Amino acid sequence: MGSLYSEHRSWLHGVPAAVKLLLFALLGTAQYATHSITVLAVGAVACILLFISLGRAVLPARKLVASVLLASLLILAFHTYMQQAALGWISVLRLHSASLLGIALTLTTRTGDLLDVLERLLSPLQRIGIKTERLALQLAMMLRFTEHFFVVWKRLDEAHRLRTGKAGGLSLLAPLTIQMLTSARRVADTLEMRMGE
């Protein structure tokens, strides 16, 4: 499964993941410190310019940006209808800035690099016995299980179609769950042999 990371290089690709994460977290939080529409509008324009400056790198996020735009329009329309247009603009400007910053980070940072930052941030938890180094293994297993789910679902659906002539739909959920739980037990046994716990 591919991430939303964009292979089209932009200037933001070269900035280290930890720096981007820190800056975007600070900027995202700062906009909640003000209720001034002017300040928020300036911030939103800056975020839009930053986003545009990424060039073709933003192409994979077209649908995501469109959904943010749609949600913004609905929020604005709703607030205007309730005669709270100013409040609507504040919400929309904050939503736009925060979403564009988050999307820009996702588009220009590899999942592995973000995972490294996350593991470093979580590393103090190891002192209280939480095994944070297993996060990468769990993510890999999650993606592997996602593929496996599809294979099993397709097999069950084909069997259902052969028997009834119709697609299985939600009626396949119970047999799928049982098959996947059984698979998980087998994987757990293998892991136990390998890791010894």
Next chain:
Amino acid sequence: MNSSRSLALVSLFAALLAVFGLIPKIDLPLGVPITLQTLGVMLAGCLLGPQRALQAMLLFLVAVALGLPLLSGGRGGLGVFMAPAAGYLIGWPFGALVTGWLMTALPRATPKSAAISAFFASALGGLLVVHSMGVVGLVKIANLSWTQAFFGTLAFVPGDLLKCAVCAMVVHTVARGLPDWNFGGRALK
């Protein structure tokens, strides 16, 4: 339950949520979509118990935050945690935790009683808790009033009650098909 089994089950239910995300969503006003993913929250709570269900939800949300397009409609990245529906997303771990906790506390002596317990546990955890957090998100992010947000979230309740019923049916089948399954970390009794 040993560590390897936890690892596998947590990853499995995070994957289940990802699969539910690939089923097309229906968008409602205010940017909050109807998806099958809340069914995954309910199933995780009922079948894994509180701790592992919580871990599965956190693992899934970490994967989303890292940019994997696992939410319905292929959404992902940090941007989704700033959208009006963010409250619902943040509510998933809490919903799964409460569902799991209730499932361990309610009777599960037979497949039928396990299914009834699953319905109530998922209605309280997967529905009430998740929607409460969703309402907080709508108030804080979309700046709606509490009343507006409350009536806005009511649109999801009929669909989510259906999901509770589906969850109960799955639990019933699992209780019959895997009689040794530990609902919430304890064997059926």
